[in-house]
Amino acid sequence: MTMPAERDASGRTRTPIDRIGVTVLNELVQSIVTGEFTPGDALPPESVISVQFGVSRTVIRETMKRLQEKGMVTVAQGRGTHVTPSTSWNVLDPLVLSTMIRNDSTLGVLDDLSVVRGALEAAMAAAAAKSVDDEGRTRLRESLEAMAERVEDSAAFREADVRFHLAVMELSENGLAENISRVLIAHAVGSDRFTGQDPAHAFELTLAEHEKIVEAISAGDPEAARVAMSEHILGSWERRRLPSERHPD
Known part of the structure; x- marks a missing residue:
């Protein structure tokens, strides 16, 4: 079944990440909230995370976009993806808030x-x-x-x-x-x-x-x-x- 398209904050249409992508997103949010990755840390390259989770780089790329939308990372071409301080997180985001409370x-x-x-x-x-x-x-x-x-x-x-x-x-x-x-x-x-x-x-x-x-x-x-x-x-x-x-x- 084809998943319906959705729009991001800028109004662009994209295909939602699948269930595996949701699992990856949840685990990365958990890792950031619990301090496994601290503010300023660079996340591993897409290729490394892709192998770690056994998913395509497309899924990882989409996951990084979601993390960026939640204010948890910054993505800069050529410099990688870095974790932001908790003061930058969208704490009203359901996943971010529930993960913070759970931990x-x-x-x-x-x-x-x-x-x-x-x-x-x-x-x-x-x-x-x-x-x-x-x-x-x-x-x-x-x-x-x-x-x-x-x-x-x-x-x-x-x-x-x-x-x-x-x-x-x-x-x-x-x-x-x-x-x-x-x-x-x-x-x-x-x-x-x-x-x-x-x-x-x-x-x-x-x-x-x-x-x-x-x-x-x-x-x-x-x-x-x-x-x-x-x-x-x-x-x-x-x-x-x-x-x-x-x-x-």
Whole structure:
């Protein structure tokens, strides 16, 4: 079967790399994230990588383009392919973000993710408070009630929790912040390190914090909404953060 063409960032059409190419891409991203190749390192020539993975040089060439699109390497004719610092990576790229989280042994990435998420969602909560109407108040209250009804089912509760946060985002009408936050949530929620371990009465604490958020937004109090959301996200992460990885040996 012929695979459909796709367009790159410049609008040019090209054929997607096959499943073998995806495997090569995943392994190279893993090697860069884990530090097997560090910033400034030159990746082996295409011919060497081709032999290593048992694939054609065309597949390797396409893989390098994908790495470049993710901001993980620079490709210069005559000088080879070099790894870039992590500050240049597209950390909102699903593969890059999920690989960083999966290899986050010290939880530093998830610490930073929680700070960024807290800032973005706090701003969105404040924006929602400025423009909330009766329909929005009802939606938030129903989202909170949906969480309360699922407090005995951890998986269902967490799903309802995410839906609550998405409701606040949508009420903020800040599409850019919502887009970024959705990516952060989508790839963090699937990580056991992000889920961590719940202390006693964790869901009850979460419900109480969400109640404060609903009250502040419903009252049209932007600053209270900002503080309530920030304290909830950072406090919730601190409660469930795995203590065994807080101070690695």
